[in-house]
Amino acid sequence: MRCPSCSAALSPYSYGEQTIDVCPECHGIWFDPTELSIVAQEMIQKERIADPEAKDAFKVRCKPIDRNEPEKMCPRCEIPTEVFNYSYDSNVFLNRCTRCRGVWADAGELERTAKYIKGNPAVNMYAESLAKDLANRYKKSLICRLLTSRILSGLVALLYLGGALFTGDSETLWRTATFLVFPLVCIWFSDAMGNYTGFIGFRSPPISQKTPGVFIALGGWLFLLSPLIVAALSSFK
Ligand SMILES: [Zn+2]
Ligand SMILES: [Zn+2]
Incomplete structure (x- = not known):
């Protein structure tokens, strides 16, 4: 897979139970569907995001979408991605593929997403319940595996x-x-x-x-x- 920003070859990287694809040149990251929120939640749980940072992140308003930015292509489907505002009001602008629903985050955008999630209690609760659901599913499959x-x-x-x-x-x-x-x-x-x-x-x-x-x-x-x-x-x- 090629980096949507700089065309370098993406290399797989294990984060917890997820395997994300990282660009070695520009440090952007490709997330398959649901991986972004899980990785962001793991960053928060591993205390990688300090409390004061999280509070500030919710207040900070980032630069608006640059409409002249060159189009980024989905590394899986090779069709143009669309820019979207994470969780509608985070002002963290990420790229999403309309076909496979994968998400591209430029360098630093994963951290900003995690800060936003941590700084926003409602989103945080939702992300936590997502993580719990996943843990339950994992537990259930453990019983199946034992049986x-x-x-x-x-x-x-x-x-x-x-x-x-x-x-x-x-x-x-x-x-x-x-x-x-x-x-x-x-x-x-x-x-x-x-x-x-x-x-x-x-x-x-x-x-x-x-x-x-x-x-x-x-x-x-x-x-x-x-x-x-x-x-x-x-x-x-
Ligand atoms: Zn790159
Ligand atoms: Zn795609």
């Missing part, structure tokens, strides 16, 4: 097999191995199984809707842990 973890379920299966081996009885070992097949298939291939629609047998009605893989994985886990659950329940009696 569909092949390593975790594989370890549990190995524990069962180990226990069966310990009894020294080949019949128990064989039964344990057969028992493990169904839950492991559910957990390991939950997405593929959830996506399956159609007939599962002669008598049963066809499956007409996709099942979220995570439910299948959850079912697999319940089945996998059922001997332990039964054992735990019977020990209460």
Whole structure:
């Protein structure tokens, strides 16, 4: 991707969980949609913006749009970007692509955006809730990842097999191995199984809707842990 200001090649740069594209020559930054507010919010949270600066930034009125400025092209779509006032009244003028909604910030404009967000409580609250939403989504996906973890379920299966081996009885070992097949298939291939629609047998009605893989994985886990659950329940009696 080429810099919209000076045509130098942009280089990717990791900021927290975002990968932004920075111009090594003019230090402008390209943000894909939503990256700008997330990076600005992270700058604020990491205390990179001092309080007095933030207060001043909200009051300062920057220079108006220079209409004679050469057009900046979107580095992704290669069409002209439009100039816009961040959050309508920040007077931080950034460039935005009307097609991919990516945003270009010249050197220093990211800091000014962050200062504006910090200095404006309403915007700040909104940006904070955005960041919280993202964190929640991340948490949810962590649960999904645990449920569909092949390593975790594989370890549990190995524990069962180990226990069966310990009894020294080949019949128990064989039964344990057969028992493990169904839950492991559910957990390991939950997405593929959830996506399956159609007939599962002669008598049963066809499956007409996709099942979220995570439910299948959850079912697999319940089945996998059922001997332990039964054992735990019977020990209460
Ligand atoms: Zn540049
Ligand atoms: Zn674009």
